[in-house]
Structures are given as C-alpha cells and as structure tokens.
Amino acid sequence: MKEKCVIEFLTAEQIVPIDIHRHLLKVYGDNAVDVTTVRRxxxxFNSGENEVHDKPRHRRPCSAATPHNEQRLIRTDQQITTKDFRPKKQTTFRLQHDNARPHTSLATTAHIAKFDWTVLLHPPYCPYLAPSNFHFxxxxxxxxxxxxxPDNDAVIAAVRKRLASAGADFYGRSIQALVHRWQKCITNGGDYVEK
Incomplete structure (x- = not known):
C-alpha cells in the first residue's frame, strides 16, 4: 500500500513510470514492485482511479478433498462414485481468428489444443466476415x-478507459453482429452481398 501511495503522488507530479520505478528502487531496493506493476x-491513476487500499475480496468457502476423505465418503454413501469428485467442465470457448501466420504457429496451435478450444476458421480474403473485434x-x-x-502510456490509458466504459452489452452486440453476418453469408450461398 505504501508503494501505491508513492506511485499515486509521483503520477500526480507528472513523473513517468520508469522514473517512478527508479525512485522505488532507491528506497525499497529489491522489495520494490516491478516496472510493469508501476505502469499498470x-x-x-491517470484514468481516474484514486483508491490505494486493496478492495475486500469475496472468496468461496474453503474445501478440502483428499483421497482419504473421498474413500470414506464412498464407503459411507454407496450412491457416490468417483465421477462425483471430478471437476465439472463449465465453459466452452469457440475461438475465431484469421489464418495469418501468428495464428497458425505451432505455439499458438498447441496453446489452443491445451485448452480444448473449438476454432472457427476465418475464410481467406473475406474482410466482411472479419473476426468479432471488427465491431470495436x-x-x-x-x-x-x-x-x-504526449506519450504511449497516455494513449494506452485513454483506450483502456474507453474500453472500460463500453459496458457488457457493447461486447455482446459485437458477437451477435458477427453471427448475423455469418448467417447472411450462408443464406446467400457463400456471398455476403445479395446479387
């Protein structure tokens, strides 16, 4: 919290993040936060937040699952099976991106496979069916x-402020607009524009 107060003060003095980090290193040494945290x-603070205290967090109740507890429960209640203890899959992701070089790299493909995401391929040379960020x-x-x-940090702060002020319905409309465009293309036999 002390460091946040110092960062807030030096930000108000119009000192750039790298210089703020140097001040922190002089005072706190190896215990100072890293420059990325200072920038964040x-x-x-530049986008209007002035809270330096950590907000209280609501956490879920603690639970403990050990093989011993599981075996005891299974012996006590015959209706319980080991399937009851498996984590349940709650969310599915469908990732749509174009076939540009970065998206087809081995690292990206492996990362997508690791999370078991479904990939919706982007048709080549179809800018009118651009990924869902076209709406942004x-x-x-x-x-x-x-x-x-004046600098990149100011641009980043302004863009983040705009994104935060958009609201959830803005992003939902973006995805729904893409679905509408896809449906229109299917209805017109692969053409986006009616002929």
Missing part, C-alpha cells in the same frame, strides 16, 4: 478522434 498503477474499432476511434497524447 500509473494507468489506473469504429466506436473506439470515434471517441478518441481529435485528441493528442
């Missing part, structure tokens, strides 16, 4: 148009 807090850029650019920023 500077962005938060117009409204985001409109809100930032005409502004001038």
């Amino acid at each position: 807090w500077v962005v938060r 850029f117009g409204p985001k650019k409109d809100g930032l148009r005409g502004q001038h920023f």
Whole structure:
C-alpha cells in the first residue's frame, strides 16, 4: 500500500513510470514492485482511479478433498462414485481468428489444443466476415478522434478507459453482429452481398 501511495503522488507530479520505478528502487531496493506493476498503477491513476487500499475480496468457502476423505465418503454413501469428485467442465470457448501466420504457429496451435478450444476458421480474403473485434474499432476511434497524447502510456490509458466504459452489452452486440453476418453469408450461398 505504501508503494501505491508513492506511485499515486509521483503520477500526480507528472513523473513517468520508469522514473517512478527508479525512485522505488532507491528506497525499497529489491522489495520494490516491478516496472510493469508501476505502469499498470500509473494507468489506473491517470484514468481516474484514486483508491490505494486493496478492495475486500469475496472468496468461496474453503474445501478440502483428499483421497482419504473421498474413500470414506464412498464407503459411507454407496450412491457416490468417483465421477462425483471430478471437476465439472463449465465453459466452452469457440475461438475465431484469421489464418495469418501468428495464428497458425505451432505455439499458438498447441496453446489452443491445451485448452480444448473449438476454432472457427476465418475464410481467406473475406474482410466482411472479419473476426468479432471488427465491431470495436469504429466506436473506439470515434471517441478518441481529435485528441493528442504526449506519450504511449497516455494513449494506452485513454483506450483502456474507453474500453472500460463500453459496458457488457457493447461486447455482446459485437458477437451477435458477427453471427448475423455469418448467417447472411450462408443464406446467400457463400456471398455476403445479395446479387
């Protein structure tokens, strides 16, 4: 918390994150937070957040599962099986991206396979069926148009502030708009535009 207060003060003094980190290293030595954390807090303070105390967190109740406890429960209640103790799959992800080089790399493919995500392939040369982020850029650019920023940190802070202010329905509409475009393409026999 002390470091957050120092970072908030030095941010108000218009000191850049790297210099703030140098000040922290002088005072706290190896116990100082890293420069990435300093940058993240500077962005938060520049976007209007002024809370330096950690917010209380709601946590789920503690639970303990050990082989001994599981065996005792299974012996006590014959209806319980080991399937009851397996973690349940709760969420599925469908990832849609284009077939650009970074997305087809071995590392990306392995990462997608590790999480067992379904990949919805992007048809080549179909900009009108762009990934779901196509909806973000117009409204985001409109809100930032005409502004001038002194450095990259200011740009990042402004964009993050715009993204945070969008609301959940903005992102939901984006995905639904993509589904509508796909459906239109299917209805028109592979053409996006009616002929």
